[in-house]
Amino acid sequence: MASGVTVAVVGATGAAGQMTLKILEERKFPVRELRCFASERSVGKTVTFAGDGVRVQRVEAPAFKGVDVAICSAGSAQAREYAPMIARAGAIVVDKSNGWRMDPKVPLVVPEINPHAARAHQGIIASPNCTTIVTVMPLKPLHDAGRLRRVVATSYQAVSGAGVQGIEALREETLAWARGEAVTPKFFAHQIAFNLIPAIDKFGEDGYSGEELKLINETRKILEEPELKISPTTVRVPVFTCHSVAVNVELTEKITAARARDLFAAFPGLRVLDEPAGQQYPTPLTVEGQDDCVVGRVREDPSHPRALNFWVVGDQLRKGAATNAVQIAELVLRS
Amino acid sequence: MASGVTVAVVGATGAAGQMTLKILEERKFPVRELRCFASERSVGKTVTFAGDGVRVQRVEAPAFKGVDVAICSAGSAQAREYAPMIARAGAIVVDKSNGWRMDPKVPLVVPEINPHAARAHQGIIASPNCTTIVTVMPLKPLHDAGRLRRVVATSYQAVSGAGVQGIEALREETLAWARGEAVTPKFFAHQIAFNLIPAIDKFGEDGYSGEELKLINETRKILEEPELKISPTTVRVPVFTCHSVAVNVELTEKITAARARDLFAAFPGLRVLDEPAGQQYPTPLTVEGQDDCVVGRVREDPSHPRALNFWVVGDQLRKGAATNAVQIAELVLRS
Numbered sequence: 001m002a003s004g005v006t007v008a009v010v011g012a013t014g015a016a017g018q019m020t021l022k023i024l025e026e027r028k029f030p031v032r033e034l035r036c037f038a039s040e041r042s043v044g045k046t047v048t049f050a051g052d053g054v055r056v057q058r059v060e061a062p063a064f065k066g067v068d069v070a071i072c073s074a075g076s077a078q079a080r081e082y083a084p085m086i087a088r089a090g091a092i093v094v095d096k097s098n099g100w101r102m103d104p105k106v107p108l109v110v111p112e113i114n115p116h117a118a119r120a121h122q123g124i125i126a127s128p129n130c131t132t133i134v135t136v137m138p139l140k141p142l143h144d145a146g147r148l149r150r151v152v153a154t155s156y157q158a159v160s161g162a163g164v165q166g167i168e169a170l171r172e173e174t175l176a177w178a179r180g181e182a183v184t185p186k187f188f189a190h191q192i193a194f195n196l197i198p199a200i201d202k203f204g205e206d207g208y209s210g211e212e213l214k215l216i217n218e219t220r221k222i223l224e225e226p227e228l229k230i231s232p233t234t235v236r237v238p239v240f241t242c243h244s245v246a247v248n249v250e251l252t253e254k255i256t257a258a259r260a261r262d263l264f265a266a267f268p269g270l271r272v273l274d275e276p277a278g279q280q281y282p283t284p285l286t287v288e289g290q291d292d293c294v295v296g297r298v299r300e301d302p303s304h305p306r307a308l309n310f311w312v313v314g315d316q317l318r319k320g321a322a323t324n325a326v327q328i329a330e331l332v333l334r335s
Numbered sequence: 336m337a338s339g340v341t342v343a344v345v346g347a348t349g350a351a352g353q354m355t356l357k358i359l360e361e362r363k364f365p366v367r368e369l370r371c372f373a374s375e376r377s378v379g380k381t382v383t384f385a386g387d388g389v390r391v392q393r394v395e396a397p398a399f400k401g402v403d404v405a406i407c408s409a410g411s412a413q414a415r416e417y418a419p420m421i422a423r424a425g426a427i428v429v430d431k432s433n434g435w436r437m438d439p440k441v442p443l444v445v446p447e448i449n450p451h452a453a454r455a456h457q458g459i460i461a462s463p464n465c466t467t468i469v470t471v472m473p474l475k476p477l478h479d480a481g482r483l484r485r486v487v488a489t490s491y492q493a494v495s496g497a498g499v500q501g502i503e504a505l506r507e508e509t510l511a512w513a514r515g516e517a518v519t520p521k522f523f524a525h526q527i528a529f530n531l532i533p534a535i536d537k538f539g540e541d542g543y544s545g546e547e548l549k550l551i552n553e554t555r556k557i558l559e560e561p562e563l564k565i566s567p568t569t570v571r572v573p574v575f576t577c578h579s580v581a582v583n584v585e586l587t588e589k590i591t592a593a594r595a596r597d598l599f600a601a602f603p604g605l606r607v608l609d610e611p612a613g614q615q616y617p618t619p620l621t622v623e624g625q626d627d628c629v630v631g632r633v634r635e636d637p638s639h640p641r642a643l644n645f646w647v648v649g650d651q652l653r654k655g656a657a658t659n660a661v662q663i664a665e666l667v668l669r670s
Contacts, residue, residue, distance in 0.1 A: 151638070152487045174509060178509065196619055206634060237573075244570075248583075279525065284531055296533070299541060300542075302566065
């Protein structure tokens with residue numbers, strides 16, 4: 001590690017932070033020095049990176065001196081507080097929280113889609129919400145080829161999107177069921193084992209959830225289409241990892257299903273698995289652990305002359321979170 | 336049981352047949368005599384109705400002499416064979432299979448929606464597919480009030496829609512997971528525990544599944560709108576009972592969310608549960624065991640001036656199958 005950069009991982013003990021460390025290793029990110037940070041209760045713990053133990057530090061300005069890039073997986077409130085402080089210390093901050101995404105001075109970046117936006121950063125770059133990333137990846141090549149007019153997106157979201165406690169809730173509820181015991185929901189508002197919860201995040205007066213509004217606003221910002229018409233429904237499902245989205249797109253110019261498959265296959269970070277008669281389509285279990293988002297069930301919409309339906313699945317801990325953030329870090333270090 | 340009618344239940348030992356017997360009891364259907372039928376391997380078994388054992392008979396014409404109404408829960412191939420024979424013996428046949436639904440001489444009936452169609456029967460009346468029933472129930476009052484222009488329907492379907500083997504598959508896979516064993520899918524094409532399968536029934540060349548085509552064709556027939564534009568996506572989810580559908584409807588005339596809730600609440604067989612900020616919305620577990628379909632997440636679509644989004648959940652073994660069939664029997668006996 002003689003050459004390379006000094007990297008800070010903030011929130012290093014959480015699910016997203018742990019995945020960030022794993023992705024930095026997998027992608028052979030040029031880490032010269034790694035500094036790990038977390039909230040007060042984790043300070044002093046040790047996390048593992050490339051076989052070495054790294055002691056977790058307290059988040060305070062002097063500790064970021066000399067850091068080139070900081071990848072933050074903290075909550076929105078902490079991110080609002082920490083990111084400017086870390087940026088002032090001289091690091092580029094890649095923030096995964098909801099705290100900065102819609103700030104007009106902060107680029108919101110999916111490297112395959114809008115890398116140019118990242119280059120205009122002022123110290124902080126935001127990585128989008130997991131469901132947004134999985135949905136916007138296949139939207140981009142369709143938009144470039146046939147201009148999107150309207151998108152109806154309906155999600156099937158894994159419990160790990162709600163963090164370690166979401167995973168534990170599904171695990172514990174299912175184990176209680178297996179033991180023949182009563183299931184008591186302790187984390188989600190309702191039982192999630194063998195159930196569906198059509199509500200993610202808080203609700204506004206118009207009846208849309210925070211998760212649904214993120215899908216609208218972030219997709220518009222990433223595609224640089226502030227008026228794009230998007231109709232979202234987001235639902236939590238009893239799946240551990242990978243978000244799936246059933247997408248209906250109306251286009252300005254007709255794109256056949258065959259051409260859409262070609263466009264998806266040619267787009268970096270997307271793969272096509274689409275032979276449903278042979279039981280070949282993406283499922284959460286088959287996509288888990290992959291960085292690519294996988295598209296299947298591509299078909300022309302019989303209800304509209306220029307619309308398509310498709311089904312996209314992405315590992316929301318990887319491309320939906322850690323992989324995208326590390327890709328942003330790679331992008332800004334290269335430029 | 337001095338007065339009343341003679342009822343035959345065909346397929347009495349299966350999941351749908353058993354639920355039919357339960358619903359006949361619950362609704363105090365005026366059964367004077369009950370005859371139960373099943374396939375060869377179940378002949379001679381005993382099923383229970385109103386506390387009495389009823390011996391299962393072989394399906395053959397003489398056994399249907401004197402039957403007023405026969406409720407059939409057999410497969411499509413058997414239904415194609417048996418239904419005309421039973422009708423010739425003088426019974427009105429209410430068939431739950433896919434064998435007769437699209438036959439132009441056979442009414443396809445949801446009693447709250449098109450009871451008039453039932454009255455024109457020629458001996459056989461079909462009950463729709465479970466997903467169609469759950470979806471079309473809330474479509475009807477919207478169509479009457481504002482005329483549907485286009486429907487995008489995205490389903491979350493329980494394993495019991497695939498019968499007893501579907502239930503067993505989810506149960507056994509989940510128990511294997513709980514024991515820490517490898518999970519081997521034996522019934523569905525892929526593991527269903529903690530997974531999603533975006534494929535129900537066989538596929539046609541246009542990329543749509545049989546289940547999706549049923550949703551298009553049956554909804555058109557029930558609403559008597561042969562050109563209605565419907566864009567379906569059907570997905571199997573790891574839930575035991577109740578199908579859920581996220582529905583986007585474009586209307587000819589604008590209907591506000593508040594008015595839609597009123598229309599749903601006033602429609603027989605529908606209930607509204609829609610206070611998402613207070614965690615009140617239908618889920619499969621809360622709707623299981625109810626005959627009503629329950630609607631929530633009703634909201635105006637920001638992407639279209641005359642569109643609405645909503646979420647409907649129905650117990651597909653009850654309203655989606657047995658309850659609807661028994662209601663059809665009640666309807667034709669009354670008229």
